[in-house]
Amino acid sequence: MSTSAALKPAAPHPDLAAVKQRQHGAWSSGDYAVVGTTLQIVGEQLCEAIDLRAGSKVLDVAAGNGNATLAAARRWCDVTSTDYVPALLKRGRERAMAEHLTVEFREADAEALPFADASFDVVLSTFGVMFTPDQDKAASELARVCKSGGKIGLANWTPQGFIGQLFKTIGKHLPPPAGVKSPAMWGTTARLEEMFGGVAAEIAAEPRMFVFRYRSPDHWLDIFKTFYGPTLKAFAALDASGQAALTRDLLALLGEFNHADDGTIVVHSEYLEAVITKR
Numbered sequence: 001m002s003t004s005a006a007l008k009p010a011a012p013h014p015d016l017a018a019v020k021q022r023q024h025g026a027w028s029s030g031d032y033a034v035v036g037t038t039l040q041i042v043g044e045q046l047c048e049a050i051d052l053r054a055g056s057k058v059l060d061v062a063a064g065n066g067n068a069t070l071a072a073a074r075r076w077c078d079v080t081s082t083d084y085v086p087a088l089l090k091r092g093r094e095r096a097m098a099e100h101l102t103v104e105f106r107e108a109d110a111e112a113l114p115f116a117d118a119s120f121d122v123v124l125s126t127f128g129v130m131f132t133p134d135q136d137k138a139a140s141e142l143a144r145v146c147k148s149g150g151k152i153g154l155a156n157w158t159p160q161g162f163i164g165q166l167f168k169t170i171g172k173h174l175p176p177p178a179g180v181k182s183p184a185m186w187g188t189t190a191r192l193e194e195m196f197g198g199v200a201a202e203i204a205a206e207p208r209m210f211v212f213r214y215r216s217p218d219h220w221l222d223i224f225k226t227f228y229g230p231t232l233k234a235f236a237a238l239d240a241s242g243q244a245a246l247t248r249d250l251l252a253l254l255g256e257f258n259h260a261d262d263g264t265i266v267v268h269s270e271y272l273e274a275v276i277t278k279r
Helices: 016-028 032-050 067-073 086-098 135-145 162-173 185-186 189-196 215-228 227-235 238-255
Strands: 057-060 078-083 104-105 121-126 146-156 201-214 263-278
Touching: 016 227, 032 086, 032 121, 032 146, 032 201, 032 215, 032 238, 032 263, 057 067, 067 078, 067 086, 067 104, 067 121, 078 086, 086 104, 104 135, 121 135, 121 189, 135 146, 135 189, 146 185, 162 185, 162 227, 162 238, 162 263, 185 263, 189 201, 189 263, 201 215, 215 227, 215 238, 215 263, 227 238, 238 263
Parallel strands: 057 078, 057 121, 078 104, 121 146
Antiparallel strands: 146 263, 201 263
């Protein structure tokens, strides 16, 4: 071993509990449901990709305000919706009540699900579990509560897509904790194979596109600064000049991805739709 190799510092060990606490604060701030409601089509498409059957026992993990929850309940499934932010569960409950859908809502941490092994036919998460600090633990929990032969359905933003690049842009102004894996890694087939390969009979993953549609770049920025936890917290942590710089970079990113030429926002954001069949 060379001297330089011997003196190379060890990889940092992040305080995942502290990271989780900060993330909980971020997702509890603003009102993610304002953004989440616009993503409803992703939950519908995921249920179709799974070929979800009526009567299935379904768990939605890190459900937010319940997009996959509602999609599964509309297909006559027995649905349990979980999140660790009570305010988001409340919004999901309001939506289910408005549609007269029967859903059980429970506060739960995706890294420590309060359910017995093999409790569910199908486990879902749309843009939710990908944000857990301990990715391997969360993946293990999804697999643990899923029955043999059951399916785990995921929708995760990709690193190269618009939201993946949004995280990257925010990270330039407010670096993430050292040693914590990017949430967008969940949006890669390679990472899913690392996490689920040992328990999966099959991993079928396809890139999909969600389209953000907003009135204008300023409208998108106002919504994300006000209601989307990661963006809200980033602006709150920066001084005036830092906020101005982040604003410039975010508007430039929007311009790069925007397909509209009429002043509105039509931004295509890639995500990975994955259906994992458990052995």
